[in-house]
Amino acid sequence: MQNLIRGMLLEMGENPDREGLLKTPHRVKEMYQFLTAGYREDPKALINEAIYEQKYDEMILVKDIQIFSLCEHHLLPFFGRAHVAYLPGGKIIGLSKVARLVDMFARRLQIQERMTVEIAQIIEENLHPKGVAVVIEAQHLCMQMRGVEKQGSTVVTSEMLGRFRSDPRTREEFMGLIRKV
Ligand SMILES: [Zn+2]
Structure with missing residues (x-):
């Protein structure tokens, strides 16, 4: 290199x-x-060593996880915050592991949309929760330094699975919680 x-x-x-x-x-x-260290890490292994059984029925939300990633089109940074929530179905994962999971996907060449879906899917596949929600808000230097040069504009992507998709009240609760300062 x-x-x-x-x-x-x-x-x-x-x-x-x-x-x-x-x-x-x-x-x-x-x-x-x-x-790009995320290519050499296995998110499935991380999640599986941190799973434990716990009776807890309410939403678990880790919000404002700082992310730094590289857009695969320009190799320029995009950065911002990720919010990850799930409704446990008997299994939960250590809270700090949620942030590490996000890092594993951020430290690859990415597009924000795919990264959002990947984070939701790995939680869905390994924890089998009643629902998962991931929202990422990020600024893209490839938009700001070149091209359209729209400074300060934020790209928001979301992936809602299970109850977050089917139940508007669950979704509202989540959206309300991440908007609160
Ligand atoms: Zn780009």
Whole structure:
């Protein structure tokens, strides 16, 4: 990867041998390894080691999970907040694991829509809850730095499964909770 980044600097019209750029290929390689670490992690394994049986019937919501991801179209960051809720069906998962799960999907080349669905699906498939809801609100640098240059606009995506889809009151409760400051 370092050779490719060196080549990219040349294509940009830069001199990769000048002092400020000498270590750039190494630094950029390390950065991309960190930002794409999600490919080398298994969300199914994480979720399964953190599941436990618990009688708890109310909604569990982890909101304002900070996310940083890279859009797969431009390799530019998109970032914002994710809100994840589920209605347990006998099994629950450690709260900190929900945030780690979100990170695993964020640290890949992504589109926000797919990431939203992937987070909901992994919870659905492994916890078999009565419902799952995921909302992501994010700003995309590829929209802000180039192209339409709409600064400050936020993209909101959501995936609702089970009761969050079929029962408007459950959905309303969730939407009310994530809007509360
Ligand atoms: Zn993009």
